[in-house]
């Protein structure tokens with residue numbers, strides 16, 4: 001089947017580019033002796049998790065317990081839930097996951113850690129935890145001055161095993177050497193403080209796609225969790241961490257209306273691309289139409305402004321999305337392509353897994 005035989009909108013992954021991205025990251029991690037634990041939020045697909053494991057990953061990362069359940073299918077030896085898991089309904093499911101693979105959860109408070117400790121005790125197992133510190137994103141993670149006190153509190157809880165530190169440098173969106181060196185000083189300093197307080201921290205888990213090629217410059221970090229790198233997207237290009245040629249994802253759409261002069265409408269809007277913006281204008285890059293601007297969306301309509309090069313109704317156009325992770329979550333299938341040939345189709349088994 002050729003890509004233009006697919007029904008639209010459809011999410012396409014160029015397998016040659018994806019394999020190159022996987023290989024490059026595997027080599028980088030090996031070269032710098034970093035443990036690679038990709039965040040599967042980007043593809044949400046066990047078969048692609050398996051490919052990451054085959055290309056050098058030691059384990060996988062998810063955000064939700066329900067995503068962890070899905071990702072078990074990849075037979076990962078090791079799984080990190082990089083999210084404060086809270087709620088009675090989740091504990092039994094978390095314990096079941098922990099019985100099937102080596103499970104670690106990142107936590108930033110005793111409020112989150114205690115129920116995990118109690119559930120592990122009741123099940124007669126131990127669950128590993130990483131103490132999360134806020135490295136500047138101001139999202140989750142204790143403030144740095146409270147990191148050692150958090151280690152001390154976690155150390156008191158039975159049923160859990162404190163394995164180290166987690167952080168996510170999501171505030172660094174480009175190749176800002178100063179921001180990276182501040183991050184390195186922060187993490188190096190916290191590791192030293194922890195050591196003085198008697199904590200060895202065998203795992204120091206961080207990393208992101210914008211900072212992926214500078215990971216080795218962060219003092220003491222020995223594990224990285226890039227997610228977007230498998231496909232890359234417009235935001236990754238803008239961050240300077242990849243080029244357009246490294247983007248494996250495109251969304252295939254059909255022109256469905258040309259009724260308004262100076263504009264055409266494609267059959268994908270926020271339900272297809274997500275509403276995520278980039279640090280540049282527009283909701284994606286119109287790949288086959290240089291100069292055209294994807295300027296506006298409703299749920300099912302994408303408004304494309306053009307400068308004289310209109311399209312005909314029925315023509316198919318490919319778009320590079322701003323944020324691939326959010327777009328994948330909206331699609332039932334990922335189509336793997338080589339050139340114009342459709343090679344594979346995977347169900348996005350982890351889409352919509354909110355709990």
Ligand SMILES: Cc1ncc(COP(=O)(O)O)c(C=O)c1O
Nearest residue numbers: 039082168208209225226227228
């Ligand atoms: C905790 C955590 N780790 C890793 C990642 C992966 O980040 P990226 O997609 O920039 O590689 C994310 C992304 O949101 C995250 O929230």
